Structure formats: C-alpha cells, structure tokens
Amino acid sequence: MTIKQLSPEEFTDIYNNYMINDFPASELKPLERILYTMSIGLCCSFGLYHCNELKGYCVFIIPHGSNYCLLDYLAILKGNRGSGFGHQFFQCLKSFFNDAFPALKGIFIECESIDSASNPEEHTLRTRRISFYERNGCAKTKLSSCVFNVEYVILYYSLSGENLNDGFKDLNFIYKKMFKPHHYKNNVRLWTRLDEAALSMSAKKLAPFLIGKLLCRKTDDGILKYRITETECYCGEEDTACHAHKGMTERTKTLYEKGGTSYVYLCYGIHNLFNVVSGTAGHPEAVLIRGVEGYNGPGKLTRALHIDRSLNGIDMTSSDLLWLEDDGTRVKYRRDKRVGIDYATPKYRDILWRFIAVI
Numbered sequence: 116m117t118i119k120q121l122s123p124e125e126f127t128d129i130y131n132n133y134m135i136n137d138f139p140a141s142e143l144k145p146l147e148r149i150l151y152t153m154s155i156g157l158c159c160s161f162g163l164y165h166c167n168e169l170k171g172y173c174v175f176i177i178p179h180g181s182n183y184c185l186l187d188y189l190a191i192l193k194g195n196r197g198s199g200f201g202h203q204f205f206q207c208l209k210s211f212f213n214d215a216f217p218a219l220k221g222i223f224i225e226c227e228s229i230d231s232a233s234n235p236e237e238h239t240l241r242t243r244r245i246s247f248y249e250r251n252g253c254a255k256t257k258l259s260s261c262v263f264n265v266e267y268v269i270l271y272y273s274l275s276g277e278n279l280n281d282g283f284k285d286l287n288f289i290y291k292k293m294f295k296p297h298h299y300k301n302n303v304r305l306w307t308r309l310d311e312a313a314l315s316m317s318a319k320k321l322a323p324f325l326i327g328k329l330l331c332r333k334t335d336d337g338i339l340k341y342r343i344t345e346t347e348c349y350c351g352e353e354d355t356a357c358h359a360h361k362g363m364t365e366r367t368k369t370l371y372e373k374g375g376t377s378y379v380y381l382c383y384g385i386h387n388l389f390n391v392v393s394g395t396a397g398h399p400e401a402v403l404i405r406g407v408e409g410y411n412g413p414g415k416l417t418r419a420l421h422i423d424r425s426l427n428g429i430d431m432t433s434s435d436l437l438w439l440e441d442d443g444t445r446v447k448y449r450r451d452k453r454v455g456i457d458y459a460t461p462k463y464r465d466i467l468w469r470f471i472a473v474i
Contacts, residue, residue, distance in 0.1 A: 116170065118211045123150055129162070129172050137190040149174065157292060160188065164203050178292040182220045183285045185293075186272075191231030205251040205272070208351045212351040214275050220275040223286050224253055228266040230338060257308040257439075258282055258425035261404040262290070264302075278446070283307045283443065306442035311432045314439070315374030318393040318400040322348035323470045325391070326411070326445030330407055331438050332420040339420055342444070344472040347453045349390075351399055356459035359399035369428045377437060379417075379427040386414030388425045391431065391439070405469070407452070447473040 121129070130146050152158040158179060166398065171191040177184040188245040191200050211221055226245045246395050247257070248270050256279055260270035271279045283305065301459035306329065314321065317417040325343050332339045349357040358367045358380070369378045370392055377395035378390040402407050403413060417423070422437065431438045450467040457464065 116200065116207050116366055117164045117206055118204070119162050120161050121165060125162065126150070126153070126160040126172075129160075129169075133172065133190065133192060133349040134188070137193075141163040146301065150465060152176075163191070163200065165200065165203075168226060170195050171204060173204075176289055177216065177219070181285065181288055181292075182218055183282075183289065184216070184219055184222055185286070185289050186222055186224045202251055205253075207276055207336075208272070220273070221279060222272040222274065223256075223282070224248055224261075224270040224272060224288065225260065225267040226260065226270060228268050228369065230333070231266040232239075242403075244295065249273075254278075256282055257310060258286060259306055260286070260290070261304040261310075264300065268398060269403070278282055282305070283441075287443070296305075306440045309432070309439040309441060311373065311375050313441075314391060314393060314432065315395060316393060317338065318348035318350050318402050319390065319468070321374075322346040322402045323391040323448060325402060325404070325439070326448045326470055326472050327444045329429070329440040329442060330404060330416075330420065331440055332422060333436050334421050339414065340440070341407035341409065341420065343404060343407055343410070343473070344446075345404075347403040347405055347469045348393075348470070349401050349403065352457075354400075355463045356453060357399065357401075363399070367399065370401055371397055372428065373430075375430060375432040377429050377431055377434075379422060379424050381424060382414070388413045388450055389417050389422050390428075449473055 119400045127146065127150070134143060141309045149158065153160065160173055160174045161172065162169055163173070169192065173182045173186065174188040176187050225307060227247065228240050229238060229241045229245070234239055245268070253270040253272045256269045256271050259268060262341050271282065273279070287305050289306065291299055294303060296469060306420045309328065316324065327347050328343050329340045330343055351357060352359050352362065354360060359370045363371055366380065372392050373396040374393045376392040378392050379387055382388050390403045392401045394400045398442045404416065407416045426437050429437060448470045451469045451471060452465055454469060
C-alpha cells in the first residue's frame with residue numbers, strides 16, 4: 116500500500132463520490148470548509164492506494180508550529196473493509212509521515228466515547244472502532260474532549276517511538292487552530308484524568324492543587340462531574356488532627372495506600388466523607404474534599420455524588436466509578452484553619468491547611 120497526498124481536485128472527487136456516503140451528515144464538514152483549511156495549510160488529505168487503485172482516504176489537521184497532528188477522517192472504501200487495508204495503512208503511516216512531516220512526533224485520534232453511546236448498537240460500534248485503533252498501535256490517553264456536544268476519548272499514535280507525556284497543551288493548541296475563538300470558547304472542552312504522578316504529591320501540595328479540578332462519579336444514570344471548591348489536608352501520624360495520628364488501624368489502613376486511593380469513612384454515624392490519599396505508600400496522608408460547586412459541605416457532596424464506603428480503597432487513577440479530572444480551569448483560593456478538629460493540639464488546630472475557592 117502507498118499513501119499519496121491529494122490535490123484539491125482529487126479530494127473533491129473523493130468527497131463527492133465516497134465521503135458523503137461513508138460519514139453521517141452530522142459528522143461531515145462542508146466540502147468548502149475542508150478545501151479552505153487545505154488552502155491555508157491547516158489540513159492535508161491523503162489517498163490510500165494498492166496497485167494504484169484507491170482503497171481508502173484520510174484527512175489530517177496539521178497546524179503550523181505543532182509537533183502533533185489530529186486524524187480528522189479515515190475510511191476504507193466499501194468492498195475493501197475487513198481485508199486488512201486499515202492495518203496496512205498504519206504499517207505505512209509512520210514511514211510516510213517521517214519522510215513528509217519529519218517534525219511530527221505523533222497523531223491524536225478522536226473516538227466517540229463509549230459511555231455516551233445512546234443505544235446498544237452505538238455502544239458496540241464505538242467499542243469496535245476503539246479496538247481497531249488499539250490493535251494497530253494506538254494507545255488510549257488520559258485525555259477526553261467534548262466538541263460541539265460530541266464526547267470523545269483521545270487515542271495516540273506515536274511517530275517518534277516515544278510515549279505521550281501529557282498532551283493537553285498540544286491537543287488544545289490544535290483545537291484552537293481548528294476553530295474560530297468564539298466556537299472554541301463555546302463548543303470545545305478538553306480535560307485530562309489525574310494520574311498517579313499528580314495524586315502522589317504531598318497532601319500540602321495536593322490540597323490547593325485540587326481546587327478547581329473536577330470530581331467525577333459514574334452512576335447508573337450517567338457521569339456526574341462537580342468542580343472542587345474546598346479542601347483540607349491531613350499530613351501523617353505527626354498531624355494530631357489526622358486519623359492516622361495513633362497509627363494504623365482497620366479503619367485507617369487505607370490512608371497508608373499509594374496516592375490516588377480513595378478514603379471514605381463514616382462521620383458521626385451519618386455522613387460519608389470522601390478523601391484522596393496522597394503522597395507515597397506507607398506514609399498516611401490525605402486531602403478531604405469539603406465542597407464542590409452547588410454543595411458546600413463534605414456530607415452534602417457525597418450524597419449528591421452517591422459516594423459511600425463501598426468506594427473506600429479504590430484506585431482513582433484507573434477506576435471507572437470515581438476519578439478526578441483537570442480541564443485547564445484555574446481557580447484562586449484562600450487559606451484558613453481546618454474545621455471540626457478541636458481535639459488536635461494547638462499547632463495543628465491553628466495551621467492554615469484549609470483551601471477555599473475564591474469565586
């Protein structure tokens with residue numbers, strides 16, 4: 116198989132003869148829009164050929180100044196699907212891009228979110244699509260996006276052989292180049308899931324860091340997301356306000372787990388309170404989530420998000436039930452004393468380890 120860059124005339128022919136049938140009207144950009152982006156050098160279209168016969172086509176967004184690109188469209192022609200041409204495309208892709216675009220490090224790929232599928236057929240189709248890309252060397256990232264009300268998981272195909280470190284700024288740069296400022300502001304959202312590296316920072320750093328981040332909970336009715344507005348940090352056995360002050364017990368053993376583990380306990384026999392374990396395994400510290408937008412109080416927010424002790428001890432870096440996201444929003448905060456710790460020694464009772472969003 117060979118890959119060849121298409122002229123505007125060649126792409127117009129493919130658009131009119133194939134693309135209008137291969138993609139739903141809701142997913143297909145107007146021909147004039149694609150040709151315009153080709154004319155200004157924002158995107159390129161390619162034909163996939165076998166023995167000089169067209170077998171498929173693709174469109175990439177390749178902005179100037181970026182080391183990454185975005186796969187916009189990819190289709191194998193009907194009658195050729197299931198014959199291995201998609202696999203052959205990825206086999207040829209790396210060498211072609213390394214020659215034609217040597218500065219590019221990798222390719223972002225949007226796949227419609229399985230969680231947002233509206234029916235079983237759509238769920239199956241999206242699962243198969245993601246599996247196709249994974250079989251051909253693409254890897255899921257921590258990134259997700261919502262573009263004009265369509266939710267995507269983001270996959271990545273490395274052209275350089277290096278893994279993607281983060282990708283948020285790089286994909287965000289591409290989105291800003293793709294859309295006019297008002298469209299970007301109103302119709303594009305990008306977020307990344309917080310990983311073990313982020314959640315393993317000390318509680319003193321994690322507590323302010325989590326202000327403005329999104330607390331996410333998957334329920335039977337869908338995914339709930341609330342922006343964090345208030346946190347408190349509890350810092351090890353030396354902290355007389357921390358549950359681990361007297362050492363490990365059956366109740367507090369979760370605090371000794373690795374950063375990113377959930378710690379949910381019952382307070383006054385009534386309220387489930389939710390904490391994010393931080394730091395390294397073996398050193399008990401955590402950040403109490405005291406408030407989210409719309410729910411000011413740790414017991415109120417756990418009721419709103421259906422968080423109870425069944426979620427104690429889960430790994431939030433990989434769980435599909437409870438996790439944290441960063442959508443780039445930055446929120447100012449103020450510091451204050453922690454609440455409800457009259458039993459602590461004066462040093463730890465008066466320390467300013469409570470962080471409150473200033474909105």
